[in-house]
Amino acid sequence: MAGGASRPGPVTRGLRLPARGPKMSLFQPTEPAFYGYLLLLVVTGILTAMQQGALLVSSPASWLLSWLLLLFYLLPMFLVIYFLDFYEREPLSLVIGALLWGAVAATLLSAVANTTWGAVIARLGGPDFAANWSAALTAPLIEETMKATGVVLIYLIARRELNDIMDGFVYGAMIGLGFAVVEDVYYFVAEFAGGVGGVLVGFFVRVIAAGLYGHVLYTGLAGIGIAYFLTRAKEAGLGRRLLVAAGLCLTAVLAHFLWNSPVLSQLFPGPQTPPLAALVQFPVAMAVKGLPFLVFLALMLRLAHRRELYWLKKSIETELGGPGLYPGELEVLVDPGRRRASRRQMRGSHGPVAATLLKRVQREQIKLAMIRTRVGTQDHPDLARQRGVIQRLRDQLAVAVSPRPPVWPGAQQPPWWPGDQPPRR
Numbered sequence: 001m002a003g004g005a006s007r008p009g010p011v012t013r014g015l016r017l018p019a020r021g022p023k024m025s026l027f028q029p030t031e032p033a034f035y036g037y038l039l040l041l042v043v044t045g046i047l048t049a050m051q052q053g054a055l056l057v058s059s060p061a062s063w064l065l066s067w068l069l070l071l072f073y074l075l076p077m078f079l080v081i082y083f084l085d086f087y088e089r090e091p092l093s094l095v096i097g098a099l100l101w102g103a104v105a106a107t108l109l110s111a112v113a114n115t116t117w118g119a120v121i122a123r124l125g126g127p128d129f130a131a132n133w134s135a136a137l138t139a140p141l142i143e144e145t146m147k148a149t150g151v152v153l154i155y156l157i158a159r160r161e162l163n164d165i166m167d168g169f170v171y172g173a174m175i176g177l178g179f180a181v182v183e184d185v186y187y188f189v190a191e192f193a194g195g196v197g198g199v200l201v202g203f204f205v206r207v208i209a210a211g212l213y214g215h216v217l218y219t220g221l222a223g224i225g226i227a228y229f230l231t232r233a234k235e236a237g238l239g240r241r242l243l244v245a246a247g248l249c250l251t252a253v254l255a256h257f258l259w260n261s262p263v264l265s266q267l268f269p270g271p272q273t274p275p276l277a278a279l280v281q282f283p284v285a286m287a288v289k290g291l292p293f294l295v296f297l298a299l300m301l302r303l304a305h306r307r308e309l310y311w312l313k314k315s316i317e318t319e320l321g322g323p324g325l326y327p328g329e330l331e332v333l334v335d336p337g338r339r340r341a342s343r344r345q346m347r348g349s350h351g352p353v354a355a356t357l358l359k360r361v362q363r364e365q366i367k368l369a370m371i372r373t374r375v376g377t378q379d380h381p382d383l384a385r386q387r388g389v390i391q392r393l394r395d396q397l398a399v400a401v402s403p404r405p406p407v408w409p410g411a412q413q414p415p416w417w418p419g420d421q422p423p424r425r
Contacts, residue, residue, distance in 0.1 A: 023091050023161070024091060024094070024158040024160055024161050025091055025093040025094070025158070026091070026093040026094050026096070026097040026157065026158070027093065028157050028158060031156065031157050031158075032156075033153055033156030033157045034157045036153065037097070037101070037153045037157060040105045040109075041100060041101065041104055041105050044104050044105040044107075044108040044109060045104045045105075048103075048104050048107065048108050048182070052185070055185065055186065055190065058190075059189050059195070061195075061196065062188065062189045062196065062198065062199050063185070063189055065188075065196060066184070066185045066188040066189055066199050066202075066203075067185060069188075069199065069200075069203045069207070070181050070184055070185065070203075070207070073181070073207050073211060074177065074181050077177050077211075077216065078099070081169075081170055081173045081174060081177065081216070081220075082095060082170065082174075084166070084169070084170065084301065085166050085167070085170055085308075086305065086308065086336045087308050087309075087312050087366055087369075088167075088308070088366070088370065090161060090167060090170050090171070091158075091161060094154055094157075094158055094171070095170065095171070095174055097154065097157075098150060098151075098154055098170075098171045098172075098174040098175045098178070099174045099175070099177060099178040100178060101147075101150035101153065101154075101175050101178065102150060102174065102175035102176060102177065102178030102179035102180075102182075102215070103178030103179065103181060103182045104178070104182070105146070105150070106143070106146040106147045106149070106150055106175060106178075106179050107178075107179050107182045107183055109146050110139070110142050110143040110146045110179075113138070113142045113146075114138045114139055114142055114143070117137075117138040117142065118130065118134045118135075118138055121133070121134045121137055121138065122134065132262050133262070135260040135261075136257050136260040136261035136262075137257075139256065139260055140253045140254075140256035140260065141253055143179070143215075143256065144218055144219065144222055144252050144256060147172070147175045147176060147179055147215070147218075147219045147222065148172070148219065148222045148223075148226060148249065150171070150175045151168060151171050151172050151175065151219075151222065151226045151227075152226060154171050155226070155230055162227055162230060162231065163231055164231055164304070164307065164311075165224045165227045165228050165300075165303075165304045165307070166227075166301070166304040166305070166307075166308055167227055168224045168225070168226050168227020168228070168230075168231075169220045169223050169224050169227070169300075169301060169304065170223070171223055172220045172221070172222055172223020172224070172226070173216045173219060173220035173223065175219050175223075176214070176215035176216040176217070176218060176219035176220060177215070177216050179215045179219070180211075180214050180215040180216060183215075184202070184203075184206050184207065187202055187206060188202040188203065188206075192205075204282075209282050209283040210286045210290065212290065212294055213255075213259065213286060213287075213289065213290025213291070213293065213294060214259070214290075217252075217255065217290070217293055217294055217297055218252040218253075218255055218256050219252065220297055221248050221249075221251055221252040221293075221296075221297055221300070222248060222249045224248055224300055224304070225244060225245040225246070225247070225248025225249045225252075226245060226249070228241060228244050228245055228248070229241045229242065229244070229245035248300075251293070255290070255293040258289055259289055259290065264285070264289060267281075267284070267285035267288055268281070268282060268285045269281045269282055309334055311369075311373065312333075312334055312366065312369050313330065313334050315369040315370070315372040315373045316330065316333065316365065316366075316368060316369035316372065317330060318372065318378065319368060319369075319372070319387075322387065323387045323388075323390055323391040323394070324365060324368050324383075324386070324387045324390050325368075329365070332362075333362060333365055333366070339362055342358065342362075343355045343358050343359050343362075346358045346401075350400060350401040351400070353400050354397060354400040354401050357393055357396055357397040357400055358397060360393050361390060361393045361394060361397065364386065364389050364390050364393060367386060368383070368386045368387065371383055371386050
């Protein structure tokens, strides 16, 4: 292949590193899936607004308090999910698009389907059976299907942005988060006897005691499964990818089924349980139902992080010794904790401007690694351009720390200083 012509990213030990191209947004007018997504979101958005308006009219104080309390759940969870992807943050437009799909389209479509199939179960099994089992037999399969559809739509709209299993988790968890918040508003106002007291009880039950075991967990697992199927075609056969994806999606459905079913109901406080005892017993019972699946998700995320660390190291290590990566920097760059520590030390020794410049250097180095996955030659113009960006930031950092040489934590030797820089490539 001639000169700077691009080709797929480097292959290491039989594994092709996922190619990271320029960021894409949700707005993709050339993709049919974008219009399907937009149409469904607009139609269900109108109906959702009408539903929320009815809740507001029926109980204004409860509705406002519900949204206020749920903001204290929504915002921290949003940030945790978003920043779990240490190396390549997803475009905010796509993340917000996933959140809206869960909050609007998946919630509304699931409510319609749940009502329809709930009536069928009541006719077939009787009212008592339906009261105990309808939520477990309808919601898990219907709701997880509707939410998983959002992950697939995000992929069809912006294929390049779903390139590994961590991306699948982020989009799936965001969809689950949006779903949980809108569903909780309905439950707080309509199912917990209304009023301020009912909203507070609902917030304790569904958020404080159960917030880690719900829709974020389920759709996060399903998103990992979908991403595995879509992104591992060069590493695993169709049968294996189908098995893993189906297994993770069914695990999400199973977790949801167990949560909604009367199984283990004896663990929960009864009518005669003293209030203080119930405050302890209820979260413990919730943990028994949900904690095993949360631990399983944590293990999956650990594997996803290890894979991301692997591709980052393999794609950037070819830059070692050049302007993009000096000796000792690789160990700091691939460890989020050491990156943060290096910036704290730089701030302490040379001030906030130097720390900010160091952060920019590290961010551009990760971008260099992403570019390296999608080009095939060391002298590709995109790589040269990015090395130049890093070198300019290094020059600015040299000025910021002058006249003292910078303390570069993790470096095996003083990495660089004006007049004593490694040769450029």
